[in-house]
Amino acid sequence: MVNFVEAQKPLLHFLVKRAGLRQQSVEIEPGTVMSFWVPKEKVTKKKCPINNEIAPEGKPIDVKLLNGNGKDKKSRPSVVLVHGFAAEGVKQCTVVGFSYGGMVAFKMAEINPNLVHSLVISGSIIAMTDSISDATLERLGMKSSSELLLPETVKGLKALQSLAMYKKIWFPNFLMKDYLEVMFNHRKERAELLEGLVISTKDATIPVLTQKILLLWGENDNLFKVELARDMKE
Numbered sequence: 210m211v212n213f214v215e216a217q218k219p220l221l222h223f224l225v226k227r228a229g230l231r232q233q234s235v236e237i238e239p240g241t242v243m244s245f246w247v248p249k250e251k252v253t254k255k256k257c258p259i260n261n262e263i264a265p266e267g268k269p270i271d272v273k274l275l276n277g278n279g280k281d282k283k284s285r286p287s288v289v290l291v292h293g294f295a296a297e298g299v300k301q302c303t304v305v306g307f308s309y310g311g312m313v314a315f316k317m318a319e320i321n322p323n324l325v326h327s328l329v330i331s332g333s334i335i336a337m338t339d340s341i342s343d344a345t346l347e348r349l350g351m352k353s354s355s356e357l358l359l360p361e362t363v364k365g366l367k368a369l370q371s372l373a374m375y376k377k378i379w380f381p382n383f384l385m386k387d388y389l390e391v392m393f394n395h396r397k398e399r400a401e402l403l404e405g406l407v408i409s410t411k412d413a414t415i416p417v418l419t420q421k422i423l424l425l426w427g428e429n430d431n432l433f434k435v436e437l438a439r440d441m442k443e
Contacts, residue, residue, distance in 0.1 A: 214387040247298075305329040308432075312336065312406070319416040327421040332433050334441060338410040345432065354403040359396055360389070372431045 222232070230246040237243050304325050306314030311333020318325040334341065342354065349372065351357045360366040363385045371377065393399075426438045 212387045212390055213384055214391045300324070301326045303327045303329065305331075306333060307331045308333050309406075315416070315418070318418050318420050322419055325420055327423070328418075329423045329425060331425040332427070332430055334433060334437055335415065336408055336413055337406050338413045339407050340410040341437070342407045349431075354407075355400045358403065359393055359399055361393075363389070375427065375429050 225246060226249075229249055231249045232244060232246055234242055234244045301324060304314040304317055304327075306312070306328070308331075311330045312335070314325075314328055314330060314333075315335045318328055346353065346357070349357060356365070357369060357372075360369050363382050366385050366389055370380075424438050424442060426433075426435050428435050
């Protein structure tokens with residue numbers, strides 16, 4: 210049978226390519242492959258030994274904003290987008306992070322302040338402490354982060370969907386099943402990542418960040434309440 214979620218990938222890839230981006234894959238260490246999209250002007254012609262895709266020749270890719278005719282817009286800042294669950298290619302950039310990506314963004318700013326000029330953080334925190342994790346899971350009626358974020362059933366996916374969406378949208382069960390098949394692979398590794406993400410509250414430290422930080426929040430965020438954003442701002 211056709212998986213309707215999987216079937217959308219060619220269309221999405223087509224639209225992204227039409228926007229002038231090309232996919233790159235790089236093995237950053239044995240068994241760990243990073244995939245990302247870059248402007249087509251930055252793509253080299255060397256084949257990647259991992260999956261035969263076009264890959265950079267061992268050098269960081271300089272990702273810059275381009276105008277309509279392909280010329281560099283040097284007056285505009287570089288932006289690195291970190292998805293919810295980045296890497297040097299520029300001398301200085303603004304990092305935008307959502308959820309898990311926000312924690313990565315904070316850590317990038319702490320480790321390399323010369324690279325990260327400013328931050329935009331949405332629905333995230335500096336670090337997931339055990340006190341925040343326990344309080345959040347208790348409020349949501351969940352036993353673990355894996356139960357919440359790595360659902361195995363349609364019922365579990367609907368529970369996650371109800372938290373992630375403010376306006377409720379109905380999806381048929383067959384589409385939810387297709388989503389489960391496609392979007393939650395590598396469960397064991399993801400579960401280990403979630404477990405390793407939580408640190409002891411007593412060991413947590415607040416880094417001294419010199420960058421400009423914009424906290425972008427939804428007042429009805431069910432996972433990271435707006436009070437957490439206010440506390441973080443203070």
